[in-house]
Amino acid sequence: MRGQLRCKRAARTPKDIPTDEHGRVRPETGGMSVRPRIADIPAVFLPRRLKHLNRNAGGSDAVVVFRYGSVTGAFDAARVAAGLCLRPDAPGHGNVEPRSAMTYVEFQAALHATRDGWVNGEND
Numbered sequence: 612m613r614g615q616l617r618c619k620r621a622a623r624t625p626k627d628i629p630t631d632e633h634g635r636v637r638p639e640t641g642g643m644s645v646r647p648r649i650a651d652i653p654a655v656f657l658p659r660r661l662k663h664l665n666r667n668a669g670g671s672d673a674v675v676v677f678r679y680g681s682v683t684g685a686f687d688a689a690r691v692a693a694g695l696c697l698r699p700d701a702p703g704h705g706n707v708e709p710r711s712a713m714t715y716v717e718f719q720a721a722l723h724a725t726r727d728g729w730v731n732g733e734n735d
Contacts, residue, residue: 621722624715628708636718639698642708643722647686649676649732651703661733678732679725692728694721 621643622628628641636642646652654667658676662668679691691697691707694717699705709718 621719622707627706628715628718630715634714634716635712636709636715637712638696638709640708642698642706642718645679645697645705645707646703647705648703649735652676658733675731676733677729678735679729692721692725694718695725 622641624630624636627644628636630636649657649661649664654665654669656670656674657665657668658670658672658674659668660672661676686699686705687697688699689697690710694710694713695707696710697705698708707722709721713721
C-alpha cells in the first residue's frame with residue numbers, strides 16, 4: 612500500500628460494518644473509517660488540542676490521530692495487510708475492510724495485527 616491512512620478507532624458492528632446471520636463481515640460493506648490527511652478529518656472528531664490545525668476542532672482530547680503507511684503516495688484502493696484492503700468511498704474518506712468474507716472476530720484480529728504499523732500522526 613502506498614500513501615497513508617489516518618484513523619482514531621477500530622471498526623464497530625453494526626455501526627461501521629454489518630454482520631450477517633452467521634457473524635461474518637464482507638467486502639464493500641464498511642469497516643474502519645480512515646482519511647488520507649489530518650486535514651480531511653471533520654472538526655467534530657479532531658481533538659481540541661489540534662485547534663492549531665483547525666480552529667473548529669471539537670473532538671475529545673482522549674483521542675489520538677494515528678497514521679499507517681508513508682506520508683506520501685496515493686489514497687487508492689489497495690491491499691493494506693493480510694485479509695484487509697483500503698476502499699476509498701468518497702473524496703478524503705475510505706474504509707479498511709475485509710478482502711473476503713470473514714467473521715467479525717477474524718476481522719478485528721486482522722485489524723489488530725496491523726497495530727505495530729500505526730504511529731502517532733498528529734505532527735506530520
